[in-house]
Amino acid sequence: MKAPRHAYPYEATPGSAAVAGPLPLACAVITRDEADNIGRCLASVAGLVREIVVVDSGSTDATCEIAREYGARVIHRDWTGFAAQKQFAMDQCSQPWLLSLDADEALEPAARAAIEALFAGDSEPAHAGYEINRLTWYLGDWVRHTWYPEWRLRLVRRDRAAWRDYNGHDYLAVDGEVARLGGHLLHYSYRNLEHHMQQSIHYARMSGLQLAQGDRRIPISKLFFSPLGRFIRLYLLKQGWRDGWRGVLLAFSSVMSGFLKYAFALEARQARDSAKTPPDGDS
Incomplete structure (x- = not known):
């Protein structure tokens, strides 16, 4: 089921302005048949990042068209596994910092503000990576205990990060210290x-x-x-x-x-x- 209006706090519309943000930051997303989610995901980074890269593994719905409307560069790549696919998406980015999102995730405004504040000064962010606390929407409500808190490393220096796989679970690793950001990464998990x-x-x-x-x-x-x-x-x-x-x-x-x-x-x-x-x- 789709989240109600109050759970979707973005009013951004598609257009070239979506990638005109001042931050030296790229957003990478992997997709396949994510038409119900990708617009919400990319709307949450509209105006924040300079580059959006979507690596699609063969969508048959409107995923790619929606992504392009938000200014994304869409690249087709046959499925090779989560870690390999995400690493490929990261390698296609040109900005020094990377924000890695799943298609069914979106930045809460408070998390977006925390990222903006991180880059507000004249100096580079102090750490190699930053975790964001993920809050999941499940069958009509937010899950605030069973799957929470759930800190996920999502913002990294691209040249110091790599996607790894352990027992079938992909994870983002960085060479250096990791800190935590305020706000939430909103996760719209399952339809039913x-x-x-x-x-x-x-x-x-x-x-x-x-x-x-x-x-x-x-x-x-x-x-x-x-x-x-x-x-x-x-x-x-x-x-x-x-x-x-x-x-x-x-x-x-x-x-x-x-x-x-x-x-x-x-x-x-x-x-x-x-x-x-x-x-x-x-x-």
Whole structure:
């Protein structure tokens, strides 16, 4: 479902002014069929950045057209994985600083103001990277406990940063100290519960397949302890119960994802090992 009007505080309209900002900053976004989100995302950086780069992996909707309306340079690239795709997008930017956003994210006005203040002086920002606290909109309300706070490194010196991958999860790393900015990175996560479940299974499968590629042993105990650990962390330690029924859904969806990740990994490892060892009687 779409967020209500009050959750979308931007009035910017498409046009060339969207990339006429004074900051030595580029915004990079990767997309595929994000027509419902990309306009909100790019509106939140309109007038703030000098360059917008969108790397699209084959959208069949109006994603690319909307991005171009906001002055973005749209580049097609076949899908190669999250970290590789985001690294490619960063490499296409020319500004010394990078703001990396997902298509379903947008800068809150307070976060935008914090970035403007960071570059307001005559000197360069003091740190190599800056985290922004992400606030997620989920099934009609903001999630303020289960997935919050969620600090994400999004603003970095481009020559000191790189995208990495660990067990199927992409993350942005920098060479140097990291500080935190005020305001929120607004995350408009899932259209509905079905979309959430589909995406959870999809990402769990990708993580599991990547985990299975190595030779490291995958303990069967992970099928139990990984989901249990997720539930304890989200529902109890982060007080997900304070998010009401949304907190219950989020905690148990994470339990499911944790279980499926290792289930998919074990399945893939078994299939790989079976292919290496022919059954008795075969040559």
